[in-house]
Amino acid sequence: MSADRRLAGPLRLLSRRKRVDSGWSREPSAAKLQKALNEEVSHGHAFLFIPVLIGGGAAVWFALPRDPPAFLVFTLLPLSLLALSVASPLGRIRSFLLSFSLLLIGAAAAEVETWRRATVILDSPVTTSVVGEVHRREPAGEGRWRYFIRVNATERPILKRPPEDVVLLARAKHRPFEAGDVLRGRARLSPPSGPALPGLNDFAFRSYYDGIGAVGFFYGAPQPAGTRKADERDWSERLSQRIFELRGTIADRIRATVAGDAGAFAAAIVTDERRAISEETTEALRISGLAHIVAISGLNMALAAGIFFIGLRSGLGLFTGFAQAWPIKKIAAVGALLMATVYYLISGFAVSAERAYLMMAVMLIAVLVDRAAISLRNVAISAIVILLVSPSEVMGPSFQMSFAATAALIAGYAFWSRRQSHREPHPFPTGHGRLAPFLTVWHLMAGIFATSLIGGLSTAIYSMDHFHRLSGYGLVANLAVMPIISFLVMPAGLVGMLLMPFGLDAPFLKLMGAGLEAVIHVAKAVSSWGGDVGVGRQHPWFLPVASVGLLLLTLLRTKLRLLGIPLIATAFLLSWQAQRAPLPDILVADDGTLVATLQPSPATNRTRPPGFVFDQWRRALLLTDPRKPVVSPGEDIAPKGVGEGGLSATGKEKDGGAFDDEQRHRHRAAMRQAFAAAGADAGRFQCLPKAWCVAVTDEGVAIAVVEDGRIAGIACDLAVLVVAPRAPFDQCRSGARLISGATLRRAGSLEISLNGSRDSHQWTIVAAMAGIDRPWSRHRLFDWRTGEFEAPVPSSRGEADQW
Template identity: 30%
Template sequence: MATRGTPSVPMGEAGEEARDAVPRPWPMRAGLSSFPAQFDAFLERAEFDRGPWLVVAFAAGIGLWFALPAPAYWLAAISVALAGVIAAALVWRGRERRGHVLAALASLALALALGIALVWARSALVGAEPIEQPRFERIDGRILEREEQPAEDRVRLVLAARDGGNGRALAYRINVPLAEDLPGLREGARVRLAARLMPPSPPIVPGAYNFARRAWFEGLSATGSLVGKIELVEPAAQTELSLAAIQRRLSAHVRASLGGTRGAVAATLASGDRGAIPEADEEAMRDAGLTHLLSISGLHVSAIIAAVYVLALRLLALWPWLALRVRLPLVATGAAAAAGIGYTLLTGAEVPTVRSCIGALLVLIALAIGREPLSLRMVAVAAGVVLALWPEALVGPSFQMSFAAVIAIVALHNASAIRAFLAPREESWLRRAGRRTAVLFLTGLVIELALMPIVLFHFHRAGVYGAAANLLAIPLVTFLAMPLVALALALDLVGAGGPVWWLVGHSLEALLGIAHFFADQPGSVKLAPRIPTGTVVLYAAGALWLALWHGRTRIYGLTPIAVAVVLIVLAPVPDILITRDGRDIGVANESERLLVLREGEGGYARDNLLELAGSMREPLLLEQWPGSRCSDEFCVLSLRRGGRDWAVLVARNRELVEERALAAACAKADLVIAPRFLPRSCRPRWLTADRRFLEREGGTAIYLDRQRIDTVSQEQGVHGWWHAPDR
């Protein structure tokens, strides 16, 4: 019976309808409470694997540290991540069924915070303060590293010395001409020399290579070149058994056995030493998409490990007594692991090599214990180890390209369609070979598509025919050139390697022929102007989503990839590029060739201007362009952009000009560019890009139609490798 004044609650279906009709004080509560269930169901449908995503979050934290400008922002990001952990714990508190969702969110947030903290700590520990300005200095120091570069006619030495001003320990990288090289200039030797020193160079224009950041993490305070003679004060201790000495001797032996470019490439395959490869051949390899064959990475390490594993397994199987008492795969795994580690150390232990070695060791372990050897979790472990040791590697092209290629390969070969296509079946060897060749070509194509945005972002040019070139070059190097190099070195122990070196030479001639053939084809190189960092991050996010999820969920990754590709294609070319010293400028979008201020036979600055302007043609001098009027001191340009004419005044040198005449000329210009300080009376209608501006902002890219100014300073924040005068 119902109480008076209180409506009775009917039972059954009518009761359910009546309860639904009663208004609830919090209508959103049901939606909020159902979110965890929906999220949990989404993760289950997409076969969520927390391991790879933890590494992605860890890498995202490292990337945030580079992207955010100041310590206050880094602390705020860490705080937000930790607050997310606490919020997740509160939302899912007491919900045992959602425990794995809580663990996933909390662990991802913690990984992000750890990434920020780790790279911040490493920067504080290893970062080297650059010298304040160029200077001439007499140095008394010890050699830490020696890098031979015969193709550049020089040797690079890294010296540890004391700053003459305050006595702090510094590391300098000095270029020594081969003519001044001495036999005793080895690691550990003490030398005296005079050198012109420069602070490590930041990007000369937005989008160019940031050597200052790399030098910061490598501990270099200055770079320079030798002036005069170098004096050997104290020879090094006996170092014939050091890895560096072994690498140099091996490289020299290979080059002596096989001269020219063939010997230089063979030395690269044997020891990782690329210093003797001529620039023209290295450029052909790059434009053909074959540069990865010159960088000791997954292909080389995997070939060495696989060859040692198979040989050890076959040879040990010939000993019945051992085969009956010992698990031969374990012994072969140990031999292959030792060979891989030794090869990695011998070739310099660069990031791609370390990544490949770790990945190959994980594959060996999986084979030994009977687990799936090729998985994205294995790739994630390798990436996590590399980032834990060298977090700064994340922003370098080596890490990005090597892991992008491996992720693309593993994701492709784990796809159900590819597995079904390659599944064993009753068929002729010709059909089987055709299937594998088709998959090999598809793999090369997928790798090229995966790497193209990254290559264009870092180098502003990429080879278009890389898939076809790799289809020929990878089998040639993997199954012919590298085994022949190893065999020749083994036979050299008994003085019988000559005939095999002859075969090595012909195989490498074929490799270089492939490179030059594809590099010389029309349209073989795609050029791109500066691509914003956000565009590449958007592409990477879509690619990772596509690779790491399963089922239909992964298709959502195609949307950010498509948007990023459109943004890359539509990336605008700057109208004016100004280097940080103001001595080199480039004017694009006005003729079929880039307009430059000074004559020159190429050079680093001009190459960067051409690449960022997307031009491969020889540049044209401003004074030779019909739309300019030049005197000995200035050039005046008229550029039509955004529906209006822009008057640009460019100083041709640092000669002083009468102030009244200069002020009058500035008043008629919209933009003034000069490599020296201009007086305050020089007031153009829009911008004065003189030495004062360039020292503060660095290299500059100007988009006249959008009235946008991009500078190097905008991308650097207050990280240790960038110091600009006070604004």
């Protein structure tokens, strides 16, 4: 036998062994997949997907345009659970039934929460006199207060469908009302805002589940109207009032001890009263990526509970005999849990604080039962509790960002620990001695860097989808301030709160304020660099696809987690595709008072467009500063010869009554003259104050925005598109497309693409609320004159031509 033949066998065996050792084998893909799934199950990672499926079921339920049949959910759920109980313990059928049951549980929880809330939302803006009891109050700037009021009665007019709870701003100087006081005042009430553009945030959704039926402000200072007797309230209401009184007292003391924005910042960290912080500082915190510090979230709760836990355990450890006889770790966990509970109570039951508290409670209870405190299982348990109690939270950015950051940080720490455990220890020769302090600082800064990087990347997709922006220098800002927050602000604040009952809190609160003053300086410095990167409105599938990818990356430990990478890449491809979509030609706000043309550049009919609406337009569509309208007094824009009784400088008839033929003729001539001027400057509005604005697009489409309803008929004769919220009719006899107040109320904000045509039947009109009939949007369909609900605006383009 030759030498080559003698070596052939060993060489083949060695080659096969090398291929197996390198991870390559001829094992079928299905077998590999099953092996990986079995490994995930053996490590308990299947449990982590329970809240994912429950949240997914709730999210689908909330995203539907109409209420799904409740009997269908509550019929399918028992059937699914019954089939699950008789299915074989192993197999794909059982896995499918379990997943389907969890989805139905999420949908059922959403149905129950919606039924339990049943918030009455105001149908349309109104000015009325409100009599109600103050639930709580929040400072809203110097001398201003926001009151959360339970409405007892309305007067002049009496509302047919009054909201039960409202939030009203009192700007006039007055003695602040306490919780439990009954007040009276003339107020402007408005329903919560709908989406500023199709696909953007519907503020009415959050208001519905917060129990807020209207928002507004008082005309002048509210007046006292008596005090509700204590025996008329049950124990829970009295306890809630006492807690809010304590919260207000603590916040007032902090702001009195620490002046300026630093004091307001400190009060926000402790009690979650954020509105006392100036707009300048709030904007700087937002642009620099430090706004998360203001909210009582997982960071604040973890630092407070962790500092208390470590401090109490270290203090008890000084007593050797006691430490040997008693489990000081568990005693410290109980103390930290009590402290976290108090922190949650004085936070005013904020939603972010609720999530943080539940997560911290699960972790501390895990210490009591000798389980790992920091684990993805504990995060999953916290998410399950929140989703079953308040499933609507799954739709909000706060829930999504907090759990994404927490899961990513724990998964990153677990991945790093596994890698380190497989490495042989190689002691660093200079790890001791003089370099030890520097190495400690290096490890600390490296940990802060890794934490900030993982947290920032994991929440980026949610910032892109909900806020349409990214903070370019957020990592730098967080690296600069996190040592201040962790080692100065939170310890000083914790000690100050513990000493406040004894009147010894002032030095520590001032130290806390000094640290926050440094944080504010860092925020302003970083925000001055810019870095507020706009990414625009995302594709409807961007968030679901990216979220699934992130969940796979964080919740799995085998190579299956790598499946999340192509999903995230697909999501960013969808984002790129959304950015390439053409802009609409015309935008109309849901109340019709703000209209913008976007070609050749943005222009609005308001000299100072409402920031709340236009800022959302700017971020979603990446718009530049708008061109201001050309505003002319009546005598300049009207033709010569207009005498007494003509147009006044405010654009209204001097006699204030109905138009006669001569007056209509003068308005028609003035509007024609304005259209002629608008044609020379495409897209820019020519306006007569308090009356109308006109513009002409590149396609030659004449637009009229009418504020005085008496001019709507004239505008219909001269324009192709008329936006008239106060028009006394719903259609133009001339054939012009009329967008009336009734239409806007049902349809919400509009995006209009002219498609290069002057024929309105060729336009594409996208309405924010088209085809939507859900409990949080149903107030739009209520007609207070008839007391009945109308049908929603059709969603299809063919039906939309019938508006």
